[in-house]
Amino acid sequence: MTLRRRILLYYSITLSLSLVIVGFWSWFEFNEQRDEALHGGAEAALKHDPLEETLEIILYGGLAAILLGILGGGLLMHRALRPIEELTEALEKTDVSNLSNPVPRSGNGDELDRMTAVFNRMKERLGLSFTQAREFTLNASHELKTPLTVIYGALEQMATNEQAAEVDRERAASLLEEVQRLSSIVGQLSFLARADAGLLPSARESVALDILVRDLAEETIILASGAEISVTLGECQPLSVSGDKMRLRQLLLNLADNAVKYNERGGSIEMTLVRQNDDAVFTLTNTGMALPAELRSRVFERFFRGDLAHNSATEGSGLGLSIAKSIVEAHQGVISYSVLPEGRTQVVVTLPSQR
Amino acid sequence: MVSRRDIISAVWEYDFDPGTNLVDVYVRRLRDKIDRDFPLALIQTVRGLGYTLRLPS
Numbered sequence: 001m002t003l004r005r006r007i008l009l010y011y012s013i014t015l016s017l018s019l020v021i022v023g024f025w026s027w028f029e030f031n032e033q034r035d036e037a038l039h040g041g042a043e044a045a046l047k048h049d050p051l052e053e054t055l056e057i058i059l060y061g062g063l064a065a066i067l068l069g070i071l072g073g074g075l076l077m078h079r080a081l082r083p084i085e086e087l088t089e090a091l092e093k094t095d096v097s098n099l100s101n102p103v104p105r106s107g108n109g110d111e112l113d114r115m116t117a118v119f120n121r122m123k124e125r126l127g128l129s130f131t132q133a134r135e136f137t138l139n140a141s142h143e144l145k146t147p148l149t150v151i152y153g154a155l156e157q158m159a160t161n162e163q164a165a166e167v168d169r170e171r172a173a174s175l176l177e178e179v180q181r182l183s184s185i186v187g188q189l190s191f192l193a194r195a196d197a198g199l200l201p202s203a204r205e206s207v208a209l210d211i212l213v214r215d216l217a218e219e220t221i222i223l224a225s226g227a228e229i230s231v232t233l234g235e236c237q238p239l240s241v242s243g244d245k246m247r248l249r250q251l252l253l254n255l256a257d258n259a260v261k262y263n264e265r266g267g268s269i270e271m272t273l274v275r276q277n278d279d280a281v282f283t284l285t286n287t288g289m290a291l292p293a294e295l296r297s298r299v300f301e302r303f304f305r306g307d308l309a310h311n312s313a314t315e316g317s318g319l320g321l322s323i324a325k326s327i328v329e330a331h332q333g334v335i336s337y338s339v340l341p342e343g344r345t346q347v348v349v350t351l352p353s354q355r
Numbered sequence: 356m357v358s359r360r361d362i363i364s365a366v367w368e369y370d371f372d373p374g375t376n377l378v379d380v381y382v383r384r385l386r387d388k389i390d391r392d393f394p395l396a397l398i399q400t401v402r403g404l405g406y407t408l409r410l411p412s
Contacts, residue, residue, distance in 0.1 A: 159403055176403025180359075184372045191371075222380050250371050257375045320374060 003080050003110045010076055011069070018065030025057050083112040087119065099127030134196050141190035148183050155179060181317075188319040192302065195326035202244040202330055206354055209280050210238045212249055213273045220256040220269060229263050229287075234272040239280040240354045243331045251327040252282070254320045255347055259286035262345070280353040285346045290339040299337045300325045324349075358405035382406055 033053070083106055090103040102120040106113050158164060158172035194200050217233040224231050241248070259269045267287035274281050291299065298304050305318040321337075328335040333351035340346055359378045363369050367377075382398065390396040399407050 156404060159401070170402070173401075173403035180403070184374065187372060219377060222384075223375055223377060226376075226380065246370055249369070250373070253373050253375060257373065260375075317374075 003112065006110075007073075007076060007080070010072060014065065014068050014072060018061060018068070021064070022057060022061040025061060026054070029053050029057065080112075083116075087112065087116055091119070094123065096130060099123050099130060134193060137189060137193040138197060141186050141193055144186045145183075145190070148179060148186065152176065152179050152183070185317045185319070188317060188323060191323060192319065192326060195323075195330060200244075200247070200326075200330055202247060204242055205245065206240050207243055207245045207248055208238070209241050209248070209282070209351070209353075210236050210273055212245070212252055213271060213282065215249075216252045216256055217271055219253065220260065220271075223256065223260045224263070224269060227260070227263065228266050229260060230268045232268070232270050234270055236271075236273045237275050239273060239275055241280055241331065241351045242354055243351070247327045247330070251324050251349070254324045255284050255349070258320055259284055259288075259345075259347075262286070263288040275353060276350070278353060279350045282349040282351075283346060284348075285340070285344050287344055290343050290345050293339075296337060296339065300335070356401055356405055356407040361405065 030050075030053075033050070087103060102123065103116050105116045105120075155172045155176045159169050159176055161169065164172075191200075213236055214233065217231060221231045256269070256271075263269065263286055269287075270283075270285045272281075272283045274283075295304075300321050302322045303318040304321075325335050328349055328351070331351050333349060335350075336348050338346050338348075357365075360372070362378050362381075363373065366381075367373075382400075386396070386398050390398055395411060397408050397410065399409065399411065401407055
C-alpha cells in the first residue's frame with residue numbers, strides 16, 4: 001500500500017470513529033434527558049442545560065479524537081520516516097568503494113521502496129561508469145607502452161648512429177628525452193590506474209620506517225645541495241610499519257623531491273618521524289612559496305600544479321602527490337598538506353605502526 | 356653505455372622512476388672525483404640515452 005493511502009485511510013477511520021462516538025453519545029444523552037423530562041417534569045429537565053451537555057460531548061469526544069489523531073499520526077509518521085532515515089544513512093555511507101552494494105529494499109511497493117529502487121539503479125550506473133573510466137585509463141596506459149618502447153628503440157638507434165649527421169643525432173637525442181618524459185607520465189598513470197583498481201602488488205612485510213627516513217634524509221641532502229637548501233632530520237624514532245618497502249621508499253622520495261623542487265635558494269627542509277598513539281607519523285616541513293589557500297585542498301588531485309609551478313621552470317608531471325596519496329591509502333594511512341602560520345609548507349603522513 | 360634507468364635500478368634498486376635529479380647529482384659528484392683534475396673527461400653524457408665511460412673522440 002502506498003504511504004499516501006495509508007495516511008488517508010488512517011485519518012478517515014479516526015475521523016469516522018470519533019463521529020460515530022459523538023453521534024452515539026449525543027443520542028444517548030438526549031434520550032436520557034428526554035426520559036428525565038417525561039418522568040420528572042420541566043424541573044428535572046432544567047437541571048441539564050442542552051448547550052452545556054453538547055459542549056461536554058464535543059469537548060470529551062473531540063479531545064479523544066485529537067489525542068488519537070496525534071498519537072496515531074505520530075506513530076504513522078515515525079514508521080513512514082524510518083525508511084527515509086535508513087535511506088539517508090545508506091546514501092551518506094556511499095562512496096566509490098561500495099557502489100556495487102545495493103541498499104536493502106522493504107519490498108512493500110510504497111513510494112520509499114520505489115525511491116530505493118531508483119537510487120540503487122543510479123548507484124549501479126555510477127559504479128559502471130567508474131569501472132569504465134578506471135579500465136579505460138588502465139588499458140590506455142597499457143596500450144601506450146608498447147609503441148613508446150618501439151619509438152624509443154628507433155630513436156636510440158638514430159641517436160647512436162655514427163654515420164648520421166650530427167644535427168640528426170642531436171634531434172633524435174632531444175626526441176628521446178621527450179619520449180622518456182612521456183613514458184614516465186604513462187608509467188605514473190598506469191600506477192594510479194592500478195592503485196584505483198586495487199591491483200597494486202603490495203607486499204606485506206615489516207618495514208623499518210626509521211631506516212627509510214634516514215636514507216631519505218641523506219638522499220635529500222644530495223638533491224638539495226645544488227640549491228643550498230639545508231636538510232635536517234629531527235627526531236627519528238625506531239618504528240616499523242607493515243607494507244611494501246619499495247612503495248614506501250617511492251612515497252618518501254616523492255615527498256622529498258617536492259620539498260626540494262618547490263623550495264627556494266637557501267631554504268630549509270625538516271623531517272621527523274615519531275610515534276603518536278599507535279601510529280607512525282612522518283612530518284616533512286619545507287620553506288618555499290606556499291600555495292594560495294584556495295588551491296591547498298586540490299594539492300593531491302591528478303595533474304594539479306599550483307600557479308607558481310606553471311610559471312617556474314620546475315619539472316614534474318603533477319602526479320607525484322597523487323601517487324604519494326594512493327601509496328599512503330594502500331597502507332591504510334592518511335596524508336595531509338598544510339601551510340604553517342609562518343608560511344612553511346608541511347606534509348604529514350600517518351601510518352598504522354607495528355608494535 | 357648505461358641509461359638513467361639502469362643506474363636507478365642498479366644503485367637504488369628502485370623499480371620506479373623517482374622523477375628526481377638524483378642520478379644527475381651523483382654523476383656530477385663522480386665527475387668531480389674522476390675527471391676534474393685531468394685534461395681528458397672520461398664520463399660522458401650521451402644526450403637522451405645516459406652516460407658512458409670512454410676516451411673522448
